[in-house]
Amino acid sequence: MSVRSSRNSTPRLELCHITKRYPGVVANDDVSLVVQPGEIHAVLGENGAGKSTLMKIIYGAVHADAGQIMWNGREVSIANPAAARHLGIGMVFQHFQLFETLTVVENIALALEGEFDLKTLASRVTSVSEKYGLTLDPQRMVHSLSVGERQRVEIVRCLLQNPQLLILDEPTSVLTPQAVRRLFETLRQLASEGVSILYISHKLNEIQDLCHHATVMQGGRVTGETDPRNETSASLARMMIGRELPVCSVEPYTGEVRPVLELKGLNYRNDDPFGTSLEAINLTVNRGEVLGIAGISGNGQAELLAALSGELLVDSASVLIEGAQVGHLHAGQRRDLGLAFVPEERLGRGAVPAMSLAENFMLTAHRDPQLRRHGLLSFARARELAARCIERFDVRCNGVKAAARSLSGGNLQKFIVGREIMQAPRLMIVAQPTWGVDVGAAAFLRQTLLDLSRSGVAVLVISEELEELFEISDRIAVLAGGKLSQPVPIEETDAERIGLLMSGVQAQAA
Structure with missing residues (x-):
């Protein structure tokens, strides 16, 4: 029996005819939504569907132009995020809001109201984190934490405020498969205790596995509701984008195979205390293949990309493009040799806003x-x-x-x-090709990169999305702690093994 049918209690949250307009666009158009106590409720939609605006309205960061918000059966006006937290609404953003140079407990203290001392708060952090399987050391510096551990800090910070509703925005986009399972266990435990969860994600298989109910949005309007456990990824995609979810077509490469990019013992000592040094990286990317590099953010991806693109100059013999030593060449000179580069940051680096x-x-x-x-x-x-x-x-x-x-x-x-x-280009390097991109556009971009490789271009993709890498890569390697594992053909490994390498559980030799 579903959460909805088994509970006769007052809805935790009810949005009634919410409308929000911006110049030239209606972000939310007459949106109504009901979340029950203890329900894990997904909100689905393409980029621009209005999901983020709606979550910001619930959290008090944006004010609706029309409509009502009902909270536990009474109408409320949520002036700001502090007012939302006071009501019992917590939110964990996709991009974490933590200070690198502070400890875990100090970061958590910044969001709390009222009097407390750090020693007592540290004890509470330990107690809550252990209760929900989110183990944390309150005294660790945030810059020393993995991405999964940082997410735990954000969630524990919300839990210390005893939320009745927790909003999670793309919570698994940077997690290993093992960390995703731990997160889901925590969310199910919270739901069993009556906490309501609003879950925003593009990963349809996760929504099927985790959520009790889903609201689908298109163009700022609610276009459907369903129990995702009774749907397939294909049927959810049809509700979300109005058509079948495209499947990447992988054709074998039949042209000449030869190295285009070679890294030979690439080293880089990073003097930034929050950066990562690169150690003896060896890699070959051939014509006609997509080579994927997996890894949790902060393990040397930024440094490796800078060394490859020419933003960072290294020993000339450690980077070769079609046999020519280019480690000493700047970005423009490498582009003259056939390098194309898509950075992670679209606005500011990929394009001028x-x-x-x-x-x-x-x-x-x-x-x-x-x-x-x-x-x-x-x-x-x-x-x-x-x-x-x-x-x-x-x-x-x-x-x-x-x-x-x-x-x-x-x-x-x-x-x-x-x-x-x-x-x-002869060589295409792409960082996070589908970060925050909806399923339709993501499928298009992945197929585009595959088609490019089969035309004879060497393609290197650095991504935190394991599902993506397994869909388009011919070989895959893992970057962890500034060291690169030996690339292996995709058919000789799986997400579980790669996830363990990403988290450092297995030795790089594995």
Whole structure:
């Protein structure tokens, strides 16, 4: 019997006809939603469907223009997050809000109201963390914690405020399979004690496994409700994006196989106390393959990407592109040799927020002879190529004059990836290709990278999404503590083994 049918109590939370407008867009349009006590309730939708705005309204960070919020049967007005926490609403954001140079207990103290002393609070942290299987040392510095441990800090901080409703935004996007299982055990225990949970995720299999109920949103409106345990990933995808979930098609590469990128004993000593040093990294990426690198954030991914892209100069002989030593070359010189690069940060590094798409296209494509005439850049030609990119890669926007910041995350990512592909690279390096991207756009991007590799390009993907890496990679390696494991063919390993390598449980030799 479901939570809904077995409980006759007053709903924990009821949203009645919530509407929120911004200039030119209705983010939430007459949204109604009911969450019962002890219910794990998923909210599904593509990027731009209105999920984030709705969660911010519940948490008091945004105010609705119309509608009512009912909390335990009475109407409330939630002025700000502090008021939400006072009611019993806690939220764990996708991007953690912790101070690296403070201890666990000091970070938790920052969110608490009233009088307390750190010694007593540390004891409470230990007690609560042990009760829910979220083991934490209150005195550890946050910068020494893994991503999974940092998430525990955020959750324990919420639990110390005795929440009746916990909002989780993409909580498993950076966790190993083992950490995901531990998190789900905690959430089920909380639900059994009557805590309601609002769960936001793009991972449909998790929603099927965990949630009692799901509300589906499209274009700011509620378009459906269901019990996800009675659905398949395909049926949930149809409700969410209005069509079948695309499945990546992997064709064998039949062309010449030869090394394009080689790393030979790459070392980098990082003097940043919060950074990671790289130690004796060896790697070969061949034509026609996708090589995936898995790992938990903070294990050297940023340093490795900088060394590969040319933002960080290293020993010339430790990085080779098609046999040429390039470790001493800067980013522009490496691009001249056929390197294309998609950074993790779309706005600020992949694109300039205030610039138009046509202008952003020129940022890395200005080497294209089609864009230059007599030493000058052709803006007309840039607009033409940007329009071709928009059409070819299905970028939903208001044309080439649209500012980069006006696009959703998924559409901006499609534009950036498309811009790089249109430069006919020999080597493509992509970081977090589908971070925060909805299932439809994610499938498109993954297929695009596969197709690019099968055309003879060497593709290196660094991602924290294991499911993604297993879908598109030919070989996979793990970066942990600045050391890279030996890449293995995807058919010779599984997510469980890779997850253990990511968490450092197994030796790198495994």
